Amino acid sequence: MRAGMLRAGVRRRLMVLSTVVTGIALVAATAGGIVVLREALLRSAHTTLGSGVGQIKDGLEGPEPEWTPPRKTDLAQLIGPDGRVVRGCGAAGSDCGPPAYAPLTPPPGELVETTDGGMRLMALGVRVDGADHVIVVGMSAEPIQVAVRTSVLLALGAIPLLLALVAFAAHRLAGRALAPVEGIRERVAAIGGGGDLGRRVPEPAGDDxxxxxxxxxxxxxxxxxxxxxxxxxxxxxxxxxxxxxxxxxxxxxxxxxxxxxxxxxxxxxxxxxxxxxxxxxxxxxxxxxxxDESGLGLRREEVDLDDVLDGERARLRSAGTPEGVRVVTRLEPVKVVGDRDALARLARNLADNAVRHARGRVELEVRAQSGGEAVIRVGDDGPGVPPEDRERVFERFVRLDSARGRGSGGTGLGLSIVAAIARDHGGTVEAGEGPGGGAEFTVRLPRG
The missing domain is CATH 1.10.287.130 (Signal transduction histidine kinase, dimerisation/phosphotransfer (DHp) domain)
Structure with a gap:
């Protein structure tokens, strides 16, 4: 059954679950209501019988004893010491014979309640004319049974109708609620089939x-x-x-x-x-x-970032920079945990990019920053990076100059590699504007 439910649509599953939950609630509420109704009817009968017994007792114990049977009861008798009915049938004082139910003989002052022969009976022992008598008052149990039986039959007829209504309403409401989802599915299927990723799915109003x-x-x-x-x-x-x-x-x-x-x-x-x-x-x-697939597979060792940048300074000076370009360094002793070769590649790509665009000055800086970060800053005094391109510049094959000749720059992958190395070290890289204009690239790496 569970496998079948999983294979069924969401609308059907919602309809079945709503119907089952509602059915359980209705059955429980109906059963509880019938029990409460029966108890209320029994309490009402008990009160009526008790009131009738009290009325007869008050009449027999008055200054002028008289027989005053209650009107709301079906039976009112006074049983004599010999177990025969002396009041409640025929003229007062006549002998009516034995009662038609099992005789109740409680001692004076004691109250007994029972059911016998479809009658609910209440008996009270009293003394009349110096002898022990019993007052018996009874009501038919049939009205209570009829009321309970009628309630059960009404519930058996109403519950299926209510469940059918709930199932219909749940099916319709689920269909209306899921219609936007079906619209989204159809649009995505059309986009996937046509390959037109410029289309979008409809967005319903609201924030659900x-x-x-x-x-x-x-x-x-x-x-x-x-x-x-x-x-x-x-x-x-x-x-x-x-x-x-x-x-x-x-x-x-x-x-x-x-x-x-x-x-x-x-x-x-x-x-x-x-x-x-x-x-x-x-x-x-x-x-x-x-x-992109699994990371760079970096080694983890303690690396002196100032040594890495100092090695880059020495490389630039030995390789020769363009005429008029000067390399300035500000290096603080900073250690990080990472891959020395990868960090050297990061510094080399940033330095080569700065030398390629510098007019007269390239700056290499390493410093420790509060908060447990190491900062690498590489800047130049070239044309800089426009604000709208400072994120795009880290994409692959992005070169901001319009020339595509090999002499004008690299392949456009250097800064993408810088971003990948920084990311795999748990750090970030961002492009900005240096204090004197030009481009400035800042790499932040965790020191721990």
Whole structure:
């Protein structure tokens, strides 16, 4: 049954659950109501019988004893000492014979209540004319039984009708409540079938769960659309970056074929440069793919960030910077736990990016910050990064200059690698504007 319920639609499951819960509540409430009704009727009969006994007793014990049977009872008798009825049938004082029920003989002052032969009886022992007598008052039990039986029959007829009404209402209400969900499903199916991620699902008015589902679905579609655009741009940019060196290498091979295998030294140098460019590009792409899939697999050791940045300063000076560009460092002793090679790659990419755009100054800084963070800051006095591009600049193959020639910059993967390394170290990187203008990249890493 549970498997069948799981296979059924949500509307059917809601209808069945609503009907079952309502049925249990109705049965419990009806049973409790019938019990309460029966107890109330029994208490009313007890009160009526007690009142009748008291009325007869008061009449017999008055200054002038008289027989005053109550009107609301079906039976009122006075039983003599010999067990025969002396009042309650025929003329006063006549002998009516034995009662038609089992005789009740409580001693004077004691009250007894019982049921016999479909009658509810109450008896009280009294002394009349110096002898022990018994006052007996009775009511038929049939009205109580009829009332209870009628209530049961009405419940048996009404409960199925109410349950049918509840099932119908639950089915309709569930259908109306789930209609927006079905609309969302159909729209998502159409989007998935057509591949048009620019479409969005309808968002119902209000702030209920379905409206939030639609909002979340649209946000997911926006992310998928952005990811699709990024993927397409990534493929186009990767193809562009690989096409140029491959075109150069193809030309060199054709030149060698025409010249009988002889390749000029200039062509060999160009081929080596292009092959190195392809190797770097492929390595960067593989590194980013590994970061996306399972992380960079970093080692964990204690690293002196000031030594890493000082090594980068030495590399820039030994490799030579563009004429007029000066490298300035401010390094505080700061230790972090991370991968030395990855952090060196992070610093190298930031430094190369700064040197590429600097007009006359590159700044490398490491400092400890309150709150348990280590801060790496790399800045330049170049044109800077516009505010609207300070997040996009960390995407792959993003280069803010319009030129696509290889001499104008890198492949557009360096800052993406910086962001991946910072993220895998539990840190962040952001682009901003330096104090003197130009670009400033700030990396924050946890020191623990």
């Amino acid at each position: 769960e379905i409206a939030r589902l639609a909002t979340t679905m649209n946000a997911m579609l926006s992310r998928l659309e952005a990811a699709q655009r990024t993927q397409r741009r990534f493929v186009a940019d990767a193809g562009h970056e690989l096409r140029s060196p491959l075109t150069t290498l193809t030309g060199i091979v054709e030149l060698a074929r025409r010249d009988g295998g002889r390749i000029p030294s200039e062509a060999l140098s160009s081929a080596e440069g292009e092959l190195g460019r392809i190797r770097i590009l492929v390595d960067d792409l593989l590194l980013l793919a590994r970061a």
